[in-house]
Amino acid sequence: MVLLENDSFLTELTRLFQKCRTSGSVAITLKKYDGRTKPVPRKGHPVNYEPADNKCLLRASDGKKKISTVVSSKEVIKFQMAYSNLLRAHMDGLKKKDKKSKSKKNKATQ
Numbered sequence: 140m141v142l143l144e145n146d147s148f149l150t151e152l153t154r155l156f157q158k159c160r161t162s163g164s165v166a167i168t169l170k171k172y173d174g175r176t177k178p179v180p181r182k183g184h185p186v187n188y189e190p191a192d193n194k195c196l197l198r199a200s201d202g203k204k205k206i207s208t209v210v211s212s213k214e215v216i217k218f219q220m221a222y223s224n225l226l227r228a229h230m231d232g233l234k235k236k237d238k239k240s241k242s243k244k245n246k247a248t249q
Contacts, residue, residue: 148208156229172196
């Protein structure tokens with residue numbers, strides 16, 4: 140997995156979306172990141188670790204290529220605006236729900 144800067148992550152994410160436009164999908168995950176690179180120790184030796192500030196870890200994958208970035212709390216607003224614009228631009232290929240099949244199921248159960 141490649142850890143990128145925020146701007147380069149957004150450009151690579153754009154490339155992933157364009158690559159998977161006709162077929163395939165892009166999986167994006169978001170989670171809290173405390174800055175640790177080693178796993179948390181088990182019951183025997185607990186270590187208290189307090190992060191300096193809150194961070195988020197974003198990961199994106201198309202099945203073959205994986206990219207990630209860490210967004211600090213200071214940069215969250217700027218990143219969120221750019222990220223939301225990117226998602227809006229590339230989420231036009233979604234399929235709409237078929238409302239007819241839902242109404243048929245309700246009539247069949249009654």
